Amino acid sequence: MGLExxxxxxxxxxxxxxxxxxxxxxxxQYPFVTACCGMEYMATASARYDIARFGAEIPRFxxxxxxxxxxxxxxxxxxxxxxxxxxxxxxxPKWVMAFGVCASTGxxxxxxxxxxxxxxxxxxxxxxxxxxxxxxxxxxxxxxLQDKIQQEPWRKYxxxxxxxxxxxxxxxxxxxxxxxxxxxxG
Amino acid sequence: MAKKLIKFVKKHFEDQxxxxxxxxxxxxxxxxxxxxxxxxxxLRDDEKTQMDFLRAITCVDYMHRDPRFEVVYVLYSxxxxxxxxxxxxxxxxxxxxxxxxxxxxxxxxxxxEVWDMxxxxxxxxxxxxxxxxxxxxxxxxxxxxxxxxDAQPRIELLSRERDSVEEFNVFVKNKPAEGxxxx
Amino acid sequence: MAExxxxxxxxxxxxxxxxxQMGPSHPATHGTVRFTxxxxxxxxxxxxxxxxxxxxxxxxxxxxxxxTQVFPxxxxxxxxxxxxxxxxxxxxxxxxxxxxxxxxxxxIRTLMGEISRLSxxxxxxxxxxxxxxxxxxFLYAIEGRELVWDLIEEVTGARLTxxxxxxxxxxxxxxxxxxxxxxxxxxxxxxxxxxxxxxxxRNRIFLDRFQxxxxxxxxxxxxxxxxGPCLRSTGVDYDVRKDHPYFMYDEVDFDVPVGSKGDNYxxxxxxxxxxxxxxxxxxxxxxxxxxGPINSDDPRVMLxxxxxxxxxxxxxISHFKIIFEGIQVPPGEVYxxxxxxxxxxxxxxxxNGTGKPWKIHVRSPSLIMMGGIHKLIEGGLIADIIPTFDxxxxxxxxxxx
Numbered sequence: 001m002g003l004e005x006x007x008x009x010x011x012x013x014x015x016x017x018x019x020x021x022x023x024x025x026x027x028x029q030y031p032f033v034t035a036c037c038g039m040e041y042m043a044t045a046s047a048r049y050d051i052a053r054f055g056a057e058i059p060r061f062x063x064x065x066x067x068x069x070x071x072x073x074x075x076x077x078x079x080x081x082x083x084x085x086x087x088x089x090x091x092x093p094k095w096v097m098a099f100g101v102c103a104s105t106g107x108x109x110x111x112x113x114x115x116x117x118x119x120x121x122x123x124x125x126x127x128x129x130x131x132x133x134x135x136x137x138x139x140x141x142x143x144x145l146q147d148k149i150q151q152e153p154w155r156k157y158x159x160x161x162x163x164x165x166x167x168x169x170x171x172x173x174x175x176x177x178x179x180x181x182x183x184x185x186g
Numbered sequence: 187m188a189k190k191l192i193k194f195v196k197k198h199f200e201d202q203x204x205x206x207x208x209x210x211x212x213x214x215x216x217x218x219x220x221x222x223x224x225x226x227x228x229l230r231d232d233e234k235t236q237m238d239f240l241r242a243i244t245c246v247d248y249m250h251r252d253p254r255f256e257v258v259y260v261l262y263s264x265x266x267x268x269x270x271x272x273x274x275x276x277x278x279x280x281x282x283x284x285x286x287x288x289x290x291x292x293x294x295x296x297x298x299e300v301w302d303m304x305x306x307x308x309x310x311x312x313x314x315x316x317x318x319x320x321x322x323x324x325x326x327x328x329x330x331x332x333x334x335x336d337a338q339p340r341i342e343l344l345s346r347e348r349d350s351v352e353e354f355n356v357f358v359k360n361k362p363a364e365g366x367x368x369x
Numbered sequence: 370m371a372e373x374x375x376x377x378x379x380x381x382x383x384x385x386x387x388x389x390q391m392g393p394s395h396p397a398t399h400g401t402v403r404f405t406x407x408x409x410x411x412x413x414x415x416x417x418x419x420x421x422x423x424x425x426x427x428x429x430x431x432x433x434x435x436x437t438q439v440f441p442x443x444x445x446x447x448x449x450x451x452x453x454x455x456x457x458x459x460x461x462x463x464x465x466x467x468x469x470x471x472x473x474x475x476x477i478r479t480l481m482g483e484i485s486r487l488s489x490x491x492x493x494x495x496x497x498x499x500x501x502x503x504x505x506x507f508l509y510a511i512e513g514r515e516l517v518w519d520l521i522e523e524v525t526g527a528r529l530t531x532x533x534x535x536x537x538x539x540x541x542x543x544x545x546x547x548x549x550x551x552x553x554x555x556x557x558x559x560x561x562x563x564x565x566x567x568x569x570x571r572n573r574i575f576l577d578r579f580q581x582x583x584x585x586x587x588x589x590x591x592x593x594x595x596x597g598p599c600l601r602s603t604g605v606d607y608d609v610r611k612d613h614p615y616f617m618y619d620e621v622d623f624d625v626p627v628g629s630k631g632d633n634y635x636x637x638x639x640x641x642x643x644x645x646x647x648x649x650x651x652x653x654x655x656x657x658x659x660x661g662p663i664n665s666d667d668p669r670v671m672l673x674x675x676x677x678x679x680x681x682x683x684x685x686i687s688h689f690k691i692i693f694e695g696i697q698v699p700p701g702e703v704y705x706x707x708x709x710x711x712x713x714x715x716x717x718x719x720x721n722g723t724g725k726p727w728k729i730h731v732r733s734p735s736l737i738m739m740g741g742i743h744k745l746i747e748g749g750l751i752a753d754i755i756p757t758f759d760x761x762x763x764x765x766x767x768x769x770x
Contacts (some may be wrong), residue, residue: 032394034423035766036448039529040493043518046511061396073765078320079401079422081341082394108441111426112327112337115320121341125624132529210464210703238591241706246719260704260732264591264607271704292594295740303428318421318769321386327429334429359460 016153023067023093024149025055027142030066032086035073037100037132047081049135063089068099068145069122076113080121087122093152095125095145100132107131188300189213191270194235199225204275214271219257222274223284229270230289235263237270243296245304250331254278259286276306285311299334303328314340372627377634382448386414389751391420397500397755400766401510402739403551404746404754409759411750423769431729435695436462436536439729444530446731447767449492450710452485452521455534460615461705461716464533464700465668472617473661474538478615480654481524481533483647487558488517490647491708497637497759498569501578506568513561516554523550536696537671538664548655550578554647561642569637576634583745585631591740596734597712598643599761602628602635609708621653670696695724711735711762735768 031039044051051057060066060173063086073117075083087096098118101107104127106116128141192206195215202225205216217225229237241260248254253275262269274283287294287309297308298317305326308314316323319339325332389406392398401422407415415755423682427446431439443458456478463470495510518528523544525531533540569575585595587603600607608625627640628635664671673690678683700722706715715732727733738761 002497005207005389021196033399035425036529037443038399042492042511043494043515043528047292047508048512048515059396074423074425076422076424077337078424079393080339080420083342094465109425109430111334111429112332113424114337115343134528179749188629209701210467212702214702240594240703241713242715242732243731244717244718244732246702246728260715264605267612269704290594291589291592291744292737292740295737296594299736303742318424320421327426334426334433349631 009120017150019152022154024146027054027056027068027095027145028060028066029056029068029070030063030086030090031059031070031072032083033072034075034079035100035102037102040099040135041070041099041140042141043071044135049139051139051142054139054146056142061063063087064091066090067094069094069096070099071096071103071118071122071124072099074107074109075115075118075121077115080115083118084120084121087132096122097145098124098127098140099138099141101129102131104129148163157178191215191229191268195225195229195270198228204345212271213269214273216273219274219283222272223286224271226261226286227289235268236263236265238294239264240290241269241294243300245300245306245328246261247328247330249303252277254339255304257300257306259282262333270365271327273323281305282307282309283348284309287311303327305329370523380390382408391754392714393419395754398611399758399765401764401769402758406746406751407751411752413747413749413751413754416746418739418742420739421769424705425766425770426638427731427770428729431726433725435724436637436698436726437696440532440534441530442532444532446733446770447489447528447709447711447714447735447764449764450485450489451529451531452481452525453707453709454714455532455614457705457707457709457714458716459536460707461703461718462696462698464705465701465720466536466576466665466667466696467701468537468665468670468726470537470665470730471662472543473658474651474663474665475616475655476658476697477539477663479621480543480651480658481521482616482626483650483654484517484520486647486710487644490515490522490644491561493635493710493759493762494565494569494640498575500755500759503568503572503575506565508612509561509564509568513558516557520550520554523547523745534597535664537667538683542663551651555611555652558644558648566641570641577761578752578756579632579634579637581630581632581634582749582753583633583760585638585745587631589741589744590631593744594737595712595741597708597710597739598636598639599712599738601625602639603631609706610712611707615707617657618650620640620657622651623650633756633760640760660706679747683749688765697722697724707734709734711764712738731767731770733767733770735763735765736770739768 002071018101031041043049045057069090098104102109103118106114115121125147126141130136190210192213192215196203199221203215207214215299229235231307246256248256248259255276255277256312257274257358260269260273273340276283285305287297290331295317297311298314300306301308301314302316302318303326323338325341387408389408390404393401394405403419405417406413427442431442439458440455443454446454491510495507504718520530521531525533543673568734585599585603587605590600590603602629606625606627611625623646626639628639668687673684675688678688698720700720702719704715704717706713712734714734716728717730719728721727742761
């Protein structure tokens with residue numbers, strides 16, 4: 001947020017809790033849907049189970065606009081690099097949910113093609129078991145994630161350190177390196 | 187109806203037929219591979235057969251048999267509703283079959299699949315690439331001597347069981363995602 | 370003259386085709402397909418399709434499991450209509466074993482298969498509408514699918530991955546009160562179909578995007594191996610259920626809806642009509658079904674009764690043998706085919722006489738349709754990819770195996 005390093009510690013804690021509260025009820029999700037679990041994802045998102053009650057109903061199909069990555073279904077070695085790239089493209093703070101056993105551990109596909117759980121390539125916050133999990137179970141997983149977000153300290157993202165690095169930069173060193181076009185041309 | 191197609195193939199390509207049988211509703215002819223495309227074309231274009239629909243191409247790996255592979259073609263006629271299975275035996279050393287991708291549109295991809303999984307080469311195929319696996323994959327996974335769990339990852343995988351986000355960030359910084367771009 | 374003004378500009382501006390990557394993680398490609406498009410303005414002049422982003426090694430997995438353990442893997446082929454895959458596989462192995470199943474089993478297979486087909490067509494239509502921006506139609510379709518899934522859950526015990534089929538029979542009989550539940554569901558399904566139809570069928574935006582896009586000609590469809598609703602939308606009335614009846618399809622009365630133009634709109638209409646036909650088949654099944662055994666009495670494939678297992682040595686050995694070594698299928702090979710949600714689902718099975726399959730090849734309709742999808746896309750606009758891809762209804766699990 002950029003505010004925290006200017007505030008006394010007592011206030012930071014209060015602010016932290018308020019911001020976390022806002023974050024946990026406005027999760028913009030990126031559904032990385034590959035396989036069977038996508039059917040249950042559709043069921044969870046639509047009217048009967050209504051994930052909108054938890055503030056996580058808006059799918060954003062751009063990783064840069066999303067802060068919750070649902071990995072819904074099996075990820076194989078062919079798709080692995082794309083998943084990593086999408087994770088890297090997401091802006092912090094970001095969370096990842098492994099939806100179903102294939103994403104969590106590889107499930108009963110244990111062969112040359114599949115990755116045995118997406119935690120081999122990206123970090124995961126919540127694992128939802130089930131093949132595929134029922135919508136109730138998905139919502140339970142989402143609530144677990146919300147609890148986790150509520151208790152998350154900002155320290156985790158090291159804002160302070162990043163800000164300090166920026167401040168400690170000597171004034172003589174420009175923020176962006178200026179390119180001398182004339183010099184380049186010779 | 188059943189034996190009509192076998193008779194047809196035997197009549198016109200007698201020297202090519204190695205074996206034939208009719209079992210469980212599947213008429214099967216085992217043929218030499220050299221004139222495969224010609225036989226299939228005849229079956230497709232002849233008025234009596236009109237096999238205008240190619241159901242499937244697949245391959246079977248009989249590990250310990252001498253001609254190790256058997257490429258299977260399942261042809262069907264929408265008009266007459268009859269089906270014929272053609273089988274071509276291929277040895278491991280000379281793993282080649284003439285292509286029929288110029289006769290049926292879908293043969294292009296099914297032949298690519300067989301190449302991908304078994305390594306049977308289709309001679310004169312215009313675009314023989316892997317279809318289900320990635321191009322840098324080595325070997326052919328459905329051969330019986332390919333281990334079930336011999337994975338070939340494209341990016342480095344973590345060996346640890348679980349990772350915290352902090353630890354992981356260090357990992358990502360040290361090891362930039364190579365091969366993130368497809369091809 | 371306006372033309373004169375623009376003429377010199379046209380000559381000066383250097384244009385070249387643009388290459389655009391679409392997918393694999395693109396909402397319109399369902400996460401598992403990548404198109405490499407060569408564009409001239411917004412027109413697609415070349416399309417290369419790449420699949421395999423959901424390759425899970427189905428064929429390698431099943432070679433390492435017993436014949437019965439294959440059922441869960443078949444569930445996950447076409448995960449929108451898993452029951453049809455289950456029964457297709459059962460039928461293939463039964464053909465190899467040369468056993469017959471009791472009539473009630475066949476009736477239930479027909480009935481449950483059609484229920485699964487309802488779920489497939491509802492999902493396909495709903496997803497197509499969603500991706501064109503019609504959220505309400507999607508919500509209605511999913512409501513219908515939930516009702517259908519309630520029935521499936523009641524009978525099989527699971528919502529999606531059911532594993533309900535068995536070699537030589539079924540997991541269980543229908544539950545009590547199934548008919549009343551079905552009557553309620555049927556009433557609601559007709560309403561839902563009507564509501565979706567009202568939202569889409571005469572909708573100007575929908576018509577503009579569906580009519581005349583993704584056109585498939587009968588010759589091209591046959592050459593590229595298209596089956597199911599895609600083939601029927603071109604006017605070829607090939608349906609395995611009619612042409613080579615299996616289960617009880619020769620005893621029920623139903624029509625095969627056929628289109629004429631082969632465009633996206635026809636494919637949508639064919640699917641909407643097939644929903645009605647499926648409901649008709651289910652009604653007739655419930656009417657004509659008679660009580661009786663659901664499992665074959667062949668001791669090679671069926672587990673002995675629990676009483677025999679606990680009290681006699683023969684029963685116990687037989688139980689152990691079937692569980693540990695698997696059903697012993699005689700050596701041979703068979704190509705067996707059924708009509709699944711997307712088209713002809715074929716299993717080419719090779720057995721070497723042991724408890725594990727030597728090879729199971731799946732003729733998956735989706736993979737073969739993906740081989741020809743560039744023919745539907747080329748020459749159209751980028752926006753046409755989305756309805757075309759939706760109505761072709763590629764299912765990742767089945768396509769990539």
